[in-house]
Structures are given as structure tokens and as C-alpha cells.
Amino acid sequence: LSENLDLDLDACAREPIHIPGSIQPHGAMLIADRTTHEITHAAGDIARLLGRERWIGRTLGEVLTDPLADRVARLTQSGGAGGYVGRFADAGLDLDVAAHLDGERLVVEVEPGLATALPASALLGQLESAIAAFERTSNLQALCDRAAIEFRRLTGFDRVMIYRFLDDDAGAVMAEDVAEGMPSFLNHHFPGSDIPAQARALYVRNLVRVIPDVAYVPAPLQPAWSGAVPLDMSDCALRSVSPVHMQYLRNMGVGASASVSIVKDGLLWGLVACHHRQPKLMPYDLRAGARALAGALARQVRAKEEAESFREKIRLRGLEEEVIARFSAAGGIESNLTSGAAELQRALSADGVAIVSGSALHLSGAHPPVDEIEALADWIVRQGPEPVATDRLSEVYPLAEAFRDVASGLLGLVVSRDEPFLVLWFRAEQVEVVNWAGNPHKAVDLGPGEVLTPRSSFEAWRETVRGRARRWTLAEIDAALRLREGVLDARGRRRLIDLNLRL
Ligand code: BLA
Structure with missing residues (x-):
């Protein structure tokens, strides 16, 4: 990426992030014909991950084994949206396989699974207790504080933030749980352009995205895409992410990132933003768990907000009466x-x-x-x-x-x-109020030329408000x-x- 990032903010929102034409290389992608199962394109290090030397022109059964290919077929038949297919361990690696349909094409994604098996009962138990803890909190702030802790426990990331969208699509870190020595972004506010409109729209549809290694080199689809319409990777876990955002993460000293959408009543209320100093995977099972937990969080956010606005109304009425009585x-x-x-x-x-x-x-x-x-x-x-x-x-x-x-x-x-x-x-x-809440800006100095960092974004937000x-x-x-x-x-x-x- 060039040093002279063009930070025209409209350009940010125009970047077509759903059709990058390449994937993140911790996994591999196979594109096959829906009816014949013949593989037409692939991306990633198939030889290493799947232990296969030739794949283009072969069928999914030949490359993935017949039982998995059968399950891909079943999953995507009769208009099924797709989902988890199963484990592939043929080449000595434990890989998760997922698939979905894109028109007449099957899109199959293969990626490393959890290193140590996490029994479903353990994961469900953890989710259950986290959700119960959400319900026990007494207000929105306490809920978000708890959510940061529970998501960090689930994912094991070094820094987990509850990022909430505010007026004008700007946002603020309203709760955070961090590992020892990890700088804090609590109370930091950011302009809307840090997460541009098309990304926010995508995140309502696709609820979790992961960047296990911010230093990755994108792996392009091969052979080069010849179709008139580029492959839409909106629903792909391996979608290669925007280079601008990669630079942002690197400038922040982050090795891996993951974020989970908090969608309330169909709108993107916020994100659970996770950072790790080192590269870190967030395998399929954990993403599924995080999605479920974020759904529960969104429902609790709604319950808390409704309760708060009801309490607020009662409080205002009470105060009115008090003030009026005093004046009389x-x-x-x-x-x-x-x-x-x-x-x-x-x-x-x-x-x-x-x-x-x-x-x-x-x-x-x-x-x-x-x-x-x-x-x-x-x-x-x-x-x-x-x-x-x-x-x-x-x-x-x-x-x-x-x-x-x-x-x-x-x-x-x-x-x-x-x-x-x-x-x-x-x-x-607003900036004054944030200062009163504790000026988060004092913590770290900004290096020269660091345009794309949360701290310079905080400055940009200051200017806009x-x-x-x-x-x-x-x-x-x-x-x-x-x-x-x-x-x-x-x-x-x-x-x-x-x-x-x-x-
Ligand atoms: C995406 N930007 C994102 C994402 C977050 C942020 C959370 C989602 C992707 C992910 O999970 O990593 C922003 N991350 C933050 C903020 C904090 C944080 C504010 O940790 C605060 C602590 N970004 C810019 C500018 C542009 C930009 C100026 O700052 C445009 C030129 C673009 N951000 C940008 C794009 C995406 C993005 C294009 C989408 C990435 C993708 O999904 O491909």
C-alpha cells in the first residue's frame, strides 16, 4: 500500500469491499458448478491445506471427499442458504468446511478449526451463563461492561470493545475489557468515515468478520475471474478486507482483528470490536457462538433501552411535580x-x-x-x-x-x-463532555505521519463536533x-x- 493513502472520505465509502477478488490466505476457497460440482476457480494454498495437487476441473468429491461433497449438495439444495458442512482432516490439518450458493455457483470455504476440540456442551454452557449475566445487569452501561468481559472470555482476544454508533454514524467505545498492558480506547469517539457506509451495510448482513493476521498477503481467485459479474463475497468468511482498513489496524499495532455486529431491530446498533497483539484465529465454532451471543446482547440492549426510556418518563413526571409543588x-x-x-x-x-x-x-x-x-x-x-x-x-x-x-x-x-x-x-x-469523562487522548502520543489511527480519528471526530x-x-x-x-x-x-x- 502506498504511503500516500488517498483519504478522500467519499472514496472510502465507494470502495467495493464485497468484490475484492481475493481471500485471506489462512483458508482456501473452491468455486464449483452447482449441478456438476466441477471446480472452476480456487484461491489460497490448496496444496498445503487440502493436500491435493490438482483441483481445477476436478469435482468437489474428488478434492473434498464424497461425504463432504454430498453434504455440500444437501445443504445448498432446495434453496438452502448454506452453512457448516463438516470437518476435513485428510491432509493432517483439522479444517472446517462451510458452503453457500451464489446463483449457479457453489462457494466452498475451508479454514483451520479450533486447535483443541471444544465440546458443544461447553460452548453452550458458556453462552448460557453469559446470557444470564446479561439479563442480570441493571442498565445499559452495566450490560455493555459485562458484554466486553464475556466476549473476551469467549474469544480470548487481548482487547474487546463495545463500540456504539451515535449521531451522524460517528461512534464511541462505551465499554472495554483489556489484557494487561494493552492500551485503552475507552470513551474514544470516532467519525463515521472510520467504518464507511458500505461496510456498515455489509455488517448488517454478515454478522462476523475476522482478520486473523493483519500482515497477510491476499490470495487471488485463480484462474482470473472471467465472468461478467465479479464474485460477490459478502457472505464469505475469507473475504479479503479493505487495504485502507488493514493499514489502520497495522498503524494501531494490532496483529489480529475480529468484529461482531450488534443488530437491533434490523439496524446496526454497534459492534463488538476485538483486537489481539499477535495473529489469532477465530474459528467457525467461536464465530457461531459470538453471533448467538451478539443476538442475545442486542435483545438485552433493546430491553435496557426501553426500560431506561420508561424510567426516564416516570422520572421526568416526578420531577415536574416536585418542581411545580415547590414553586406553589x-x-x-x-x-x-x-x-x-x-x-x-x-x-x-x-x-x-x-x-x-x-x-x-x-x-x-x-x-x-x-x-x-x-x-x-x-x-x-x-x-x-x-x-x-x-x-x-x-x-x-x-x-x-x-x-x-x-x-x-x-x-x-x-x-x-x-x-x-x-x-x-x-x-x-461534546468534546468537553468527553474530556470531563476522562480525556482518553492523553494516554499515547501520536507519531508523525500516522494518519490512519484511532487517535488521529479521535482528533478528526473532535473537529467535526x-x-x-x-x-x-x-x-x-x-x-x-x-x-x-x-x-x-x-x-x-x-x-x-x-x-x-x-x-
Ligand atoms: C472497517 N473500521 C472497520 C471495522 C472497524 C473499524 C471495527 C470493521 C472491520 C474489523 O472488524 O476490523 C474501525 N476499529 C475501528 C475503530 C476502532 C477500531 C474506530 O478498533 C476504534 C478503536 N477506515 C478509516 C478511513 C477509511 C476506512 C479513513 O479510518 C476510509 C478510507 C475504511 N474501515 C474502512 C473500510 C472498512 C473498515 C473500507 C471495511 C473493511 C472490510 O470489511 O473490508
Whole structure:
């Protein structure tokens, strides 16, 4: 690969990764006619792996033995999608054979199996206990922490990360389990282009991919492909991977990589990303186990997310009532505003709050300078009665550039215009929040010229989220609106009480 990688990011997404025309050489591929079983193409070191000297023009039975060839036929008959065929141990190596149908062609893949046999009962037992552990976790973060541990136990890789896709296809490492001495990527965020769109689409269809040796030399299909349509390797375990990504892994000091899709409701929610310092295989049985475990993880992610959004709704309701009750209590709103600000901040998980009440200002958390808040409040009043909700304040209010670290996100609510009475919720710029969570960037220095590494990707992500905050959810904006109604009602009632007292 040339030193001058063309890092045009559109080009990344255009690379046709499903038709590389070659495989990773830890295994071998045989392409045969569906009806005659005659082998037309092959890739990889067949002589070494299968102990056969000639294969083109022979049948699958001659090269793989008849029982295996029969099973290939059965597996792919009557529209079967294909799958595991069996073990081939003729040449002294223990090889797993899998096959699938591609139009009129049979695609047979042969690769090293587990070095020591793992009884199905042991694998199933491990999966069962991992899934039970997933179910016992109490929230999404705890689930992901547990998942990193269980996937590392299953695969034996040095670093296992739960990588979650965020807004704009960017992603973050939200949980990690690492071997001693392995650098951490916890809390690192990455731009969407690190895993381009066509790769994400492929990973919804093909749930596990492995790169057992990042130093491999691709083995091309032979003889050279003559068909008008290149062989689609979307479903091939041995598919040779993008050279750009190989460079990325090498720059990262990784010897082997594997990743497992976490698909929730048909969408790619995240990946279990596994790294090993040395080359490392992830044989068929382990991949099947990892697929099953990732399916269970995805279902638990959904359950946790649903439970969390339900809890969130209940919590918001409870807080609304509390805040409103406080505002209606003796002493009225004014005497309760200072503690109220902190409560309002927590309610909408903001990083700061300002309450503007007449000429008084009540503050909580991280907020812009006081004179900036006053100008901002004037601007919000001028926007009209609808709440102002933005995750990129400086794009609509350029003066916010000066304090975007603490207030790139704004939810501004005018409760009443005449006094005036406003609540401003602030959310910090995303990079700032990541810094608060522990700046992962301090750990390792970037070498000169290392363009394709997670650390320079982290920098790229930093640049793309300048001036951006976490979005306000509809539930949060709704809660703010209900709060306004509640406060107005409470004030109305207090006025009446005060009036009655005076009369
Ligand atoms: C694929 N990129 C991937 C994959 C991951 C990442 C996990 C899946 C393949 C695998 O399992 O190894 C990204 N890996 C990461 C990230 C971390 C990690 C973010 O460990 C963080 C710790 N990649 C780039 C750029 C391009 C690019 C700039 O950084 C484009 C020019 C391309 N990445 C790229 C492509 C693939 C990929 C094309 C698909 C590889 C394939 O399946 O053939």
C-alpha cells in the first residue's frame, strides 16, 4: 500500500469491499458448478491445506471427499442458504468446511478449526451463563461492561470493545475489557468515515468478520475471474478486507482483528470490536457462538433501552411535580429558585441552568458568563413563544462561539415575557463532555505521519463536533413545556391566594 493513502472520505465509502477478488490466505476457497460440482476457480494454498495437487476441473468429491461433497449438495439444495458442512482432516490439518450458493455457483470455504476440540456442551454452557449475566445487569452501561468481559472470555482476544454508533454514524467505545498492558480506547469517539457506509451495510448482513493476521498477503481467485459479474463475497468468511482498513489496524499495532455486529431491530446498533497483539484465529465454532451471543446482547440492549426510556418518563413526571409543588409552596417562586436551578439541571440532564427572573439570575452547573446570559435571554424572548432547542447554538446565535465549551446546546423556555421569567438549560460541547469523562487522548502520543489511527480519528471526530452538543430529546422538550404550564398554573394559584390573604 502506498504511503500516500488517498483519504478522500467519499472514496472510502465507494470502495467495493464485497468484490475484492481475493481471500485471506489462512483458508482456501473452491468455486464449483452447482449441478456438476466441477471446480472452476480456487484461491489460497490448496496444496498445503487440502493436500491435493490438482483441483481445477476436478469435482468437489474428488478434492473434498464424497461425504463432504454430498453434504455440500444437501445443504445448498432446495434453496438452502448454506452453512457448516463438516470437518476435513485428510491432509493432517483439522479444517472446517462451510458452503453457500451464489446463483449457479457453489462457494466452498475451508479454514483451520479450533486447535483443541471444544465440546458443544461447553460452548453452550458458556453462552448460557453469559446470557444470564446479561439479563442480570441493571442498565445499559452495566450490560455493555459485562458484554466486553464475556466476549473476551469467549474469544480470548487481548482487547474487546463495545463500540456504539451515535449521531451522524460517528461512534464511541462505551465499554472495554483489556489484557494487561494493552492500551485503552475507552470513551474514544470516532467519525463515521472510520467504518464507511458500505461496510456498515455489509455488517448488517454478515454478522462476523475476522482478520486473523493483519500482515497477510491476499490470495487471488485463480484462474482470473472471467465472468461478467465479479464474485460477490459478502457472505464469505475469507473475504479479503479493505487495504485502507488493514493499514489502520497495522498503524494501531494490532496483529489480529475480529468484529461482531450488534443488530437491533434490523439496524446496526454497534459492534463488538476485538483486537489481539499477535495473529489469532477465530474459528467457525467461536464465530457461531459470538453471533448467538451478539443476538442475545442486542435483545438485552433493546430491553435496557426501553426500560431506561420508561424510567426516564416516570422520572421526568416526578420531577415536574416536585418542581411545580415547590414553586406553589409558601414563599412562592422567588425563595425557591436557587435550589430549583440545580433541580431543573438534573431534570433534563443538562450541564448547567440559568433562571432569569426579573432582574435576578439563578445559576447552577456550568454556564456562560452572566452578561452573555442576559444577551442570550433577550434573544430567546425575541424568537417568540416556542421553546428554543438546539444542539448547535453557535450556528443560530454566533455570539455563542465564545462559550461553546459550556453551551453548545441550549433549551430556552420563556415562562412569561413581562417580568421576564425564563429557564435556560445548557449542554456542553461534546468534546468537553468527553474530556470531563476522562480525556482518553492523553494516554499515547501520536507519531508523525500516522494518519490512519484511532487517535488521529479521535482528533478528526473532535473537529467535526466542534460547537455541537448532545441532542435534546422530544421527551425532554415536552417535559420543559409541561413545566411551563405547571409553573404558570402554580403562579396563578399563588396570586389568588395572595389576593385572598390581602382581602
Ligand atoms: C472497517 N473500521 C472497520 C471495522 C472497524 C473499524 C471495527 C470493521 C472491520 C474489523 O472488524 O476490523 C474501525 N476499529 C475501528 C475503530 C476502532 C477500531 C474506530 O478498533 C476504534 C478503536 N477506515 C478509516 C478511513 C477509511 C476506512 C479513513 O479510518 C476510509 C478510507 C475504511 N474501515 C474502512 C473500510 C472498512 C473498515 C473500507 C471495511 C473493511 C472490510 O470489511 O473490508
